[in-house]
Amino acid sequence: MTLVKICGINDAAGFDAVAEAGADMVGLVFYPPSPRAVTAAEAAALSARVQGGPMRVGLFVDPTDAELEAVLAALPLGMIQLHGAESPARCAAIRARFGLPVMKAVGVGDPRDLEGLAFYTPTVDRFLLDAKPPPDSDLPGGNATAFDWSLTAGRTIPRPWLLAGGLTPETVAEAIRQSGAPGVDVSSGVERSRGVKDPARIAAFVAAVRGAEA
Numbered sequence: 613m614t615l616v617k618i619c620g621i622n623d624a625a626g627f628d629a630v631a632e633a634g635a636d637m638v639g640l641v642f643y644p645p646s647p648r649a650v651t652a653a654e655a656a657a658l659s660a661r662v663q664g665g666p667m668r669v670g671l672f673v674d675p676t677d678a679e680l681e682a683v684l685a686a687l688p689l690g691m692i693q694l695h696g697a698e699s700p701a702r703c704a705a706i707r708a709r710f711g712l713p714v715m716k717a718v719g720v721g722d723p724r725d726l727e728g729l730a731f732y733t734p735t736v737d738r739f740l741l742d743a744k745p746p747p748d749s750d751l752p753g754g755n756a757t758a759f760d761w762s763l764t765a766g767r768t769i770p771r772p773w774l775l776a777g778g779l780t781p782e783t784v785a786e787a788i789r790q791s792g793a794p795g796v797d798v799s800s801g802v803e804r805s806r807g808v809k810d811p812a813r814i815a816a817f818v819a820a821v822r823g824a825e826a
């Protein structure tokens with residue numbers, strides 16, 4: 613079954629929609645410059661709405677240990693997503709210190725970016741392959757930008773991985789078909805405006821992924 617992660621949830625309606633749609637993972641953004649950012653306390657309150665449900669994935673950009681500790685003191689996470697310029701050694705250190713699986717986001721623009729995954733393979737549990745940010749963006753992700761899905765077709769990615777970047781309910785089935793992705797991640801494509809999730813689009817996205825499997 614294709615894994616589905618809905619990222620950047622910052623309100624109750626969005627959190628409930630992710631759980632009701634049966635997504636596998638929910639992403640909580642702990643990066644203050646993002647329009648989707650939540651505080652540790654806000655994330656804990658959202659997470660407490662649902663017992664069980666999707667894995668809570670904390671998204672961080674070049675976090676300090678203190679930042680990670682503050683979030684993990686407020687709520688349990690199932691995975692740490694690192695979406696900055698973290699080195700393989702830093703990924704290994706975070707994984708060892710916090711005892712959680714690490715998903716490293718890597719920007720993909722050409723085949724050499726996929727060859728570079730080998731440097732991270734021993735130190736991470738999962739990859740998230742995203743587009744590189746556009747030059748005028750102030751965010752390392754969440755830019756509604758796709759990369760060439762055919763780049764991953766037929767390639768062996770050395771860890772389980774999620775496809776991200778510019779996916780929408782309308783495009784995700786074709787993206788899975790072209791890329792061969794075993795999982796997908798979306799933020800902008802399920803919003804009604806920047807940083808504001810649309811419950812109907814969250815449901816449509818998960819339904820489109822499940823429909824692509826049928």
Ligand SMILES: O=C(O)c1ccccc1N[C@@H]1O[C@H](COP(=O)(O)O)[C@@H](O)[C@H]1O
Binds near residue numbers: 671742776798
């Ligand atoms: O969503 C954000 O605001 C964000 C901020 C900083 C780093 C990563 C961020 N989002 C991640 O980017 C992917 C792709 O986003 P989109 O669907 O193209 O908008 C998203 O799923 C998050 O994992």
